[in-house]
Amino acid sequence: MRIGVCIKGVVEDNEGSKWVINTFDEYALEEAVRLKERDEKTEVVVITVGPKDLREMLYAALATKADRVVHVVATEEGMSGFGIAAILKSVVWQEEIDLVLLGKQAVDNASHQIGGLLAGLLDWPQAIDVIELAIEGDEATAHRLAEGGKIEVIRARLPAVIGASKGLNEPRYPSLRGIIAAKKKEIKEITLEELGLAREDLYGIKVERVFAAPEKGVCKFIEGEPGKAAAELVRLLREEAKVI
Amino acid sequence: MNGRIIVFLEGKKKEGLKKSTGALLKAACLLSRQTGKPVEAVLMGEDPKQYGEEVLRKGLNCIHYIKSAELKDYDVHRYAPAFYSVVKDLTPWVIMGGSTLLGKDLFPRIAAMFSVPMISDCQKITFEGPGLKVVKACFYGKKQAELSFTGNPPYIVTLVPNSAEVEIEGQEAAVAEGTKEREIEYIAAEEPKGRLVEIIMKETEKQDVLEAEAIVAGGRALKEKADFLLLEELAEKLDAAVGASRAVVDADLASPEMQVGQSGKTVAPKLYFALGISGAAQHIAGMRGSKVVVAVNKDKQAPVFNYAQYGIVGDVYQIVPEVIRALTDLDG
Incomplete structure (x- = not known):
């Protein structure tokens, strides 16, 4: 089996421009590695779309037992989720992937789109927001989180798309041996042109402007000892804000 | 058009x-x-x-x-x-x-x-x-x-x-x-390749934060799982759902479906109580659409106050019981 793990590079808070793997994609990568540990014939291909300077992040991904990387070099700026999913679809076809694992969402923009879009474009079954996964032969059984704390069990014939959530596993830290071995593994860079994709198909959404999220306004601090402050709060919520 | x-x-x-x-x-x-x-x-x-x-x-x-x-x-x-x-x-x-x-x-x-x-x-x-x-x-x-x-x-x-x-x-x-x-x-044109085979229900179905008109959310100031009972009591008075910040979900004090924030749920209720939540950007992103925000935090500099209409600087364990009392007086 060949597993494709789609990872997104995100810039973490206060860490300058250092790219790291989106947290939810780390669960996907760990799960793929665990499947490989169960069956050595499994190949794990890491797929990413992003700018050229993702090397460090990609070595971190390869420091696990992942086999190789396909890096579609393209700036994501202004590209829609649909565009990213269309690119991933091309790579999935090209690499003849049997199972796609990815995070349920990215931590930076939290759009929660790529898994469903990719599965839809491929016309593959999907389970997104998955906290438990079992693969038996060509069948996947996934537990996904649903409304009201319910868990839905999805059974799908492979190929399929699985969106990892927190709780699926505990990603491990790479070993020193893994870090050294990573440098010898293949990182294949490809362009959109090589995938036969026209740029204009990948947009469709324009960023008009980005602005600092506004603060809510002036906070009215309620002073006094707890009993008095609480009573005053309740009065204000009732008489001024009219929400209770 | x-x-x-x-x-x-x-x-x-x-x-x-x-x-x-x-x-x-x-x-x-x-x-x-x-x-x-x-x-x-x-x-x-x-x-x-x-x-x-x-x-x-x-x-x-x-x-x-x-x-x-x-x-x-x-x-x-x-x-x-x-x-x-x-x-x-x-x-x-x-x-x-x-x-x-x-x-x-x-x-x-x-x-x-x-x-x-x-x-x-x-x-x-x-x-x-x-x-x-x-x-x-x-x-x-x-x-x-x-x-x-x-x-x-x-x-x-x-x-x-x-x-x-x-x-x-x-x-x-x-x-x-x-x-x-x-x-x-509707008749499906073809049998889908994936399907729902089972739904595992939770024993107690609580009000979902996404559906609630009021939310009482707890953060890092809460020390134990049992402390959420205090929040539940307040929630009951307000007909609210109980929410949580990522920190307390990570610490296993609250369950994941309660998590408000970018990696949890994005909510916009009429009333949001942020109790002992400092207000990390990811949390704010999940609740900023709320109409009225009340924040209680020991630290007056906590960013959460920048997004609140009403703030009380103090200890959640002292303030919340008093708010419950004041609401009870109102009922009486």
Whole structure:
């Protein structure tokens, strides 16, 4: 089996421009590695779309037992989720992937789109927001989180798309041996042109402007000892804000 | 200009339409007034007509009921093709749904079927010129982006449930020449390759933060699981749901479905109590749409106060029991 793990590079808070793997994609990568540990014939291909300077992040991904990387070099700026999913679809076809694992969402923009879009474009079954996964032969059984704390069990014939959530596993830290071995593994860079994709198909959404999220306004601090402050709060919520 | 505004409405079995549909219908009707385009609702399920009376009161142009025994429980492999098969023939201009857990799962697949991009978690949807503009949080919630669609319709959007920003006064109906109703018996063209085989229920079903009009959320200041009982007591007084910040979910003091924030749920209730929550950008992104925010925190410099209308600097363990008492006095 060949597993494709789609990872997104995100810039973490206060860490300058250092790219790291989106947290939810780390669960996907760990799960793929665990499947490989169960069956050595499994190949794990890491797929990413992003700018050229993702090397460090990609070595971190390869420091696990992942086999190789396909890096579609393209700036994501202004590209829609649909565009990213269309690119991933091309790579999935090209690499003849049997199972796609990815995070349920990215931590930076939290759009929660790529898994469903990719599965839809491929016309593959999907389970997104998955906290438990079992693969038996060509069948996947996934537990996904649903409304009201319910868990839905999805059974799908492979190929399929699985969106990892927190709780699926505990990603491990790479070993020193893994870090050294990573440098010898293949990182294949490809362009959109090589995938036969026209740029204009990948947009469709324009960023008009980005602005600092506004603060809510002036906070009215309620002073006094707890009993008095609480009573005053309740009065204000009732008489001024009219929400209770 | 042709095209219709299609709204996907979710119901809860016995309780009627989900509360989140309120903001959705208001936003749809506002768009309809601005554009003159009709608003048509889509309801799906084993017996979608059970919500019919409630939807009829909204004065929409048309309600499409997609009915099938196979649609009894939500399963993307059945819902997406069923929705697509009906809506593709309606010349949709905008397709909108709630950014509920169901909406988050369903809409990306629908966008793929229509082969168009979508925008999720919109806080605001407006019509400007020929196009549609939306506002949504980005970059860990520290920023907001105004986005527009540049391609061909349908424009697919999901709206944050209870979005306070779309609240408009007065009549909800766009056009009230009588609502058409249409029932469609859905038969799947092919057996899907994936399917829902089981639903594992939680023992106690609590009010979901996405559905609640008030939320009482606890953060790092809470030390033990049992301390959430205090929050539950307050929540009961306010008919609120209990929420939590990422820190307490990570510490296993609260369950993941309670998590408010960018990696949890994005909520917009009328009243939000942030108790012992410092206000990391990711958390703020998940609750900034709330109408009134009350913050209680020991640290006066905590960023959460920048997003609150009312603040009390103090210990959650001292303040919350007093608030419960004050609310009890009010009842008496």
